[in-house]
Amino acid sequence: GTGTTTETATTITPGTAPGFPPFEMKEGDELVGFDIDLLSAVVAEAEGYQLGEWQEFAFDSLVPSLTSNKIDVIAAAMTITDKREQTIDFTNPYYNADQAILVREDGSFSPSKLSDLSGHKVGSQSGTTGENIAKELIKEGTLKESNYNSYDSYVFAVQDLQNGNIDAVILDVPVAQTFADQRPVEIAFTHETGERYGFGIRNGDDDLQSALNEGLAAVRDSGRYEEIRNKWFGS
Numbered sequence: 522g523t524g525t526t527t528e529t530a531t532t533i534t535p536g537t538a539p540g541f542p543p544f545e546m547k548e549g550d551e552l553v554g555f556d557i558d559l560l561s562a563v564v565a566e567a568e569g570y571q572l573g574e575w576q577e578f579a580f581d582s583l584v585p586s587l588t589s590n591k592i593d594v595i596a597a598a599m600t601i602t603d604k605r606e607q608t609i610d611f612t613n614p615y616y617n618a619d620q621a622i623l624v625r626e627d628g629s630f631s632p633s634k635l636s637d638l639s640g641h642k643v644g645s646q647s648g649t650t651g652e653n654i655a656k657e658l659i660k661e662g663t664l665k666e667s668n669y670n671s672y673d674s675y676v677f678a679v680q681d682l683q684n685g686n687i688d689a690v691i692l693d694v695p696v697a698q699t700f701a702d703q704r705p706v707e708i709a710f711t712h713e714t715g716e717r718y719g720f721g722i723r724n725g726d727d728d729l730q731s732a733l734n735e736g737l738a739a740v741r742d743s744g745r746y747e748e749i750r751n752k753w754f755g756s
């Protein structure tokens with residue numbers, strides 16, 4: 522790994538993909554959010570490890586960056602999926618989410634189920650579980666491939682939604698809710714996927730995995746998890 526051992530602790534370099542509020546986003550030059558606070562708290566409780574400097578990537582570059590040792594841990598609201606588990610490992614889950622279909626709040630398009638997206642323009646972020654849903658819709662013939670836009674960041678997707686370039690964005694419910702609170706967009710309906718987020722680590726980094734899982738348990742037990750959740754989601 523890229524970890525460097527000092528007398529006391531191994532430094533692990535964290536990677537994320539900002540533009541996914543309130544989990545990770547930029548406030549000016551500063552990287553902030555639930556994942557940033559939570560991983561910091563977890564590593565502070567993880568025996569033998571300390572956190573290095575955050576590195577930022579496009580979401581679909583995070584797994585390759587991990588496997589090529591550019592980073593040692595992913596904290597990016599990343600859903601634990603069977604497909605990803607073929608390449609990397611995850612800690613225990615730390616947050617649950619479903620998918621939402623986000624539309625403009627002007628009432629110009631009000632879908633209530635996935636098949637209603639037929640004939641409309643849809644966007645999501647490249648490499649996400651939201652994009653997987655769009656790809657399924659394309660495969661089954663509900664969505665035309667030419668009506669699907671893949672974005673490097675959900676911020677650009679939501680901007681295109683506001684501009685009228687697309688009609689719907691598929692993304693995680695808590696993030697859709699955050700955009701809906703800040704912009705003239707709303708959740709048309711949710712699609713239950715039962716996703717669980719975990720911190721991503723390299724296959725075989727078993728010591729790190731145990732340390733992070735123990736850190737996560739300690740952060741939950743101490744009430745720190747709830748404090749961080751309340752800070753970013755309200756109580």
Ligand code: ARG
Pocket residue numbers: 537538539540541545580597598599600601646648649650651693716
């Ligand atoms: N939970 C979804 C997934 O794992 C979306 C995560 C997007 N995260 C981000 N930091 N942009 O695919």
